[in-house]
Amino acid sequence: MWRALASNMLTVLAVGLFLLAGLLVWGQNQFTASGPLDEPICLRVERGSTMTRVSRELQEDGAVSSATIFRLGAQYSDKTGQLKAGSFLIREGSSMDEIIEQITRAGASTCGTEIVYRIGVTRQTAEVRELDPATQAYVELVEFDPNAEDIPPVYAEKREKSDTRYRISLAEGVTSWQVVEALKAWDALSGEVAEVPAEGMLAPDSYEVVDGAERAALLDQMQSRQRARIDAAWETRQSDLPISTPEEMLILASIIEKETGVPEERGQVASVFVNRLRQGMRLQTDPTVIYGVTKGQGVLGRGLRQSELRRATPWNTYVIEGLPPTPIANPGVASLEAAVNPDETEYVFFVADGSGGHAFAETLEEHNRNVAKWRQIEAEQQSSGN
Incomplete structure (x- = not known):
């Protein structure tokens, strides 16, 4: 009798262990499988929130199939105490495992x-x-x-x-x-x-x-x-430039930055200044004159006066030879790169063309024609009230 009872108990225990193992495998599959969410949501985790509360919210939002499995999975992976406050983008189909990783790892919020x-x-x-x-x-x-x-x-x-x-x-x-x-x-x-x-x-x-x-x-x-x-741009410089230090590159880049807001023009604008430096011509660029007036403290807010164009300041490139002593603004990467890798041109002049860009010229005669066109555009804009 006792032998039969023991045999039955062993059978029940084996079946129970088998079922438990199956349940664990099923739960693990549920934990790592793609979730039911069919479109992204933004999950907000308040300060002081618990994994239990978050698991319920996720189930209510349709992001997980079982709050219990989610909570047990967080406990099993020892991440219950690592819950972070913030707003987190939960993408469609995210598994419970992926969601737990999202809301427990260190880092900034990903939505909200x-x-x-x-x-x-x-x-x-x-x-x-x-x-x-x-x-x-x-x-x-x-x-x-x-x-x-x-x-x-x-x-x-x-x-x-x-x-x-x-x-x-x-x-x-x-x-x-x-x-x-x-x-x-x-x-x-x-x-x-x-x-x-x-x-x-x-x-x-x-x-x-x-x-x-x-x-x-x-x-x-x-x-x-x-x-x-600056270091990265200087490493890529052309070998025959008329600038010899990273500081001079930065100064030139700042002038390029202030002279054009058209990205495609930076190489051409850089070529004008490089050509002028090579030929010993003054740069004659208005932004340097403006910097001499404002010292970078605010915007001039008006056109330059003739007296300002003639006034000697360390930055007035109508008066000084070569580059000014300091940059005149903070240039971006593209202007730094243009300063050390200008386009290969013969341009030594440019003027606004009325489209937001510039007209470039190799000779003074050509430049004067471009200036005349720009003056006509200016006059038409003034007469129309633009």
Whole structure:
């Protein structure tokens, strides 16, 4: 009898173990298989939230088939205590395993609200935008002047959210003074700036920051990135250039940056200045005169006067020979590359052509004809009120 009972118990135990093993295999397959989500969603994890709460939300949103399996999988992989607060883009078909990895690894939010602070040559703007999970493109909620008295309520609302991300976009051609003044004015940053960085040494780019980031640390990052770009561009320079140091390259690149907003023209503009330097001609470029007037502190906001074109300043290339002593703005990568690899041309003149670009010329006679065309365009624009 006892022998039969023991045999039956062993049979039941074996069957139970077999079923448990099957259940574990099934659960593991459910955990790693593609999930039921048929379109992306943005999952927001509040500070202090738990894996239990998140698992329920995911099941309610149709992102996981079982909150229990999701929670047990997080426990088994020892990631329950690694849950991060933030907003996370959960893509269609994401497995439970992939979702857990997304919400527990260190890093910034991948969806939700982003505040972008743009520092431009003539103005600063702030934009509050939100990622649309379906298109994975940002949708603008509001754009405004951050220096205005009336700030949209949505800005303050989003500033209070712990998962709001922040980004600074630095335009090509801004001066170091403009950058520092803009950073000092933005309330999402903290700390003092001891001095304005050297002109030309801040890399135009997009920088992701955290709320309360130190201004000085951000400026250090911008300078480090620009030094790397300068070194990289200098390594690719042509061998017969009339510039002999990375500093001279940076100065030339800043002039190229301020002379044209048309990317395809940078090589041609660079060739004009290189040809002039080779021939001992003065550069005669208006942006250097403007810098001599403003010292990079703001925008001139009007046309140059004849007296300013004749006035001797260290930057006035109508008066001085060769390059000015410092850059006149912060150039981007394309202008740095153009400075050391200009187009091969015989151009020594250029003037605006009315289309936003320039007309280039090899001779003074040809240049004068281009100037006459530009003067006619200017007159027509003035008479039409444009």
